[in-house]
Amino acid sequence: MQCSLNGDAQAYAALLKETARLLRPFLAKRLYHGNEVDDVLQEILISIHKARHTYDGERPYLPWVYAIARFRLQDHLRSHYADELHGAEDIAELEETLPDELTEAAFSYESISGEVEALPEKQASILRLMHQEGYTAKEVAAKLGMNESAVKVSAHRAYKILRERLER
Amino acid sequence: MDNMDDLIASLSKEVTPLKPAPHPLRLGLKWLAIATAYLAVTLSIFGVRPDLMQQFIKPVFSAEIMALCGIFIASALSAAVLSFPDLHQKRALAFAPLLMFALFVGVMGFAWHADQPPAPLPMHSFECTLSILMFSLLPALAIFNVLRRYASTHLSYSGIAALLFAFSTGALWLRLYEATDSVVHLIEWHYLPIMGVILVGGWLGKTVLKW
Numbered sequence: 001m002q003c004s005l006n007g008d009a010q011a012y013a014a015l016l017k018e019t020a021r022l023l024r025p026f027l028a029k030r031l032y033h034g035n036e037v038d039d040v041l042q043e044i045l046i047s048i049h050k051a052r053h054t055y056d057g058e059r060p061y062l063p064w065v066y067a068i069a070r071f072r073l074q075d076h077l078r079s080h081y082a083d084e085l086h087g088a089e090d091i092a093e094l095e096e097t098l099p100d101e102l103t104e105a106a107f108s109y110e111s112i113s114g115e116v117e118a119l120p121e122k123q124a125s126i127l128r129l130m131h132q133e134g135y136t137a138k139e140v141a142a143k144l145g146m147n148e149s150a151v152k153v154s155a156h157r158a159y160k161i162l163r164e165r166l167e168r
Numbered sequence: 169m170d171n172m173d174d175l176i177a178s179l180s181k182e183v184t185p186l187k188p189a190p191h192p193l194r195l196g197l198k199w200l201a202i203a204t205a206y207l208a209v210t211l212s213i214f215g216v217r218p219d220l221m222q223q224f225i226k227p228v229f230s231a232e233i234m235a236l237c238g239i240f241i242a243s244a245l246s247a248a249v250l251s252f253p254d255l256h257q258k259r260a261l262a263f264a265p266l267l268m269f270a271l272f273v274g275v276m277g278f279a280w281h282a283d284q285p286p287a288p289l290p291m292h293s294f295e296c297t298l299s300i301l302m303f304s305l306l307p308a309l310a311i312f313n314v315l316r317r318y319a320s321t322h323l324s325y326s327g328i329a330a331l332l333f334a335f336s337t338g339a340l341w342l343r344l345y346e347a348t349d350s351v352v353h354l355i356e357w358h359y360l361p362i363m364g365v366i367l368v369g370g371w372l373g374k375t376v377l378k379w
Contacts, residue, residue, distance in 0.1 A: 007185035016176045042175055049179045050379060051319035054252045056188040067254040071321035149171045157178055 002057035016045055022062075023069050030073060038149050044072045046156070115165055116158075123158035126151055189318060192256045196248035199314075200241060203307055203337045210303065210341055217347040228279045229349075235272040236340050242268040243333035247311060250326040251318035262322070265332055276355065283351040290348045297361040304331075304338035312376055320377050327373020331366045338362070 004012030020041055027037045047068050055064050109116070109131040116127050122144075129135045129143060137155070141148040189195070223229040242264040249255050249262045311330045320326040339358060348354070 004180075004183055005186050005188060007183060009180045009183050012183045013176050013180035016179060020172060020176070038172065042172065045172075045175060045179060047319075047379075049182070051253055053186050054189050054319050056191075059254075059257050063257055064252075064254040067321050068319075071253065147171075153171045153175050153178070156175070160178070160182070 001052070001055055001061055005052065005055075005057060016048070019048065019065055020045060023065070026066070026069060027073065031076075035147065035149065036076075039152070040073060040076045042149055042152060043076065044069050047072055112162065112166065115162055119158055119161060123154055123161075126154050127158050130155065189252070192248035192252060192258070192261075193245065195251070196245035199244045199248065199311065199333070202310075203240070203244070203333070206307065207337060207341055211344060214345055216344050219347055220344065223349075228275075228282050231275045232272075232279060233340070233343065235268065235275045236336055236343065238268040239265060239272055239332060240336040240340060243329050243336060247315065247326060247329040247333055250322050250329055251315050251320050253319050253321045255322070262325070262329075265329060269332075276351070276359065279351045280355070283349075286352065287348075287350040289350050289353050293353075293357050296342060296346065296348075296353075296357040300335065300338035300342050300358065300362060301365070303341050304334045307337050308334035312372070315377055316379075319379055320373075323373040323377045324370035325373070326377055327369035327371070328366055329369075330373070331369030335362045335366055 001015055004015055023041055023044060024037065027040055031037050031040065048065065051068060055061070109127075113132075116124050118124075119127070125144065126140055129140045130137065135143065137151045138148050140146075141151045144151070146154075190198075217223070224233075246262050246265050249258050255262045308331055311334055312327075315326060315330055339362060342358065343354075
């Protein structure tokens, strides 16, 4: 981690691989489906990446990682059970709230739709379905015949490309 | 598994040299220094209560101010520790405000019994709550803004600690500014409404500090 804080990409990749190997059994014990383990593990790795500035390399690494892992696992379980509870909700009610949440973003989908269309076809379709049509990653995966993790990874890459283009 | 490798490759491509966040004690002390300066500036503008020195001779008033200072310090350090996912492995510090709060409740209980005959109620009432709210708004906004840059895994408690810090600054200011000694007034219009607002911090933390 110390090397990765100094910008060593190889050390960082090795650290993330080792962390994923450590966390897989921890998640497998707590989650029912194999694909859920993959999804949550990816969320955790992304969270580790976002929060890496809060680790200084001077205290043990594992408590820090497991704190993030537990936090994301709880988040996942909470939304999983909330989804189940709200499964019977009228879709019309959701349609009323979804556009509001989308417009809370720094910019709307419409304002960057030109940039989205310039992305590779698959990534553009995923973003269009998620942000214009309002589908969840799971629904997009079913629609495009992909698995949910692949959709998330693809969306993550698309966001990265868009961010780089928009920052230019 | 391919997706996992792809994700790791993509994340490691993004890695650049990064300055680690400061130690939470340093962070907390910085917040305390800024809040103390804010308190000093506002007290120098609005002035302190005319009988402040005589009040400090009274043990109940001194104990109340010390307990408030305890909450002020403990909540700043707690909010700083809570902004790290693993509480910087200083769990006891994160929950220190609870101890200080219990001490404060004890002091107020003692003040209630010692208020014999009861001090006269002031003419004003909700104006005190409003003053504390107005005074605390700036520290509250500032601390939430800073906390958003970190990665708390205890969102509700972080929000509560942040508001406790901001509002203890406000409570201290009003106690040093306003010449009121009625314990009933203090509890009714200073401390109970603030406690209600602080509990909103739990919801605010969950909403604002999400990452």
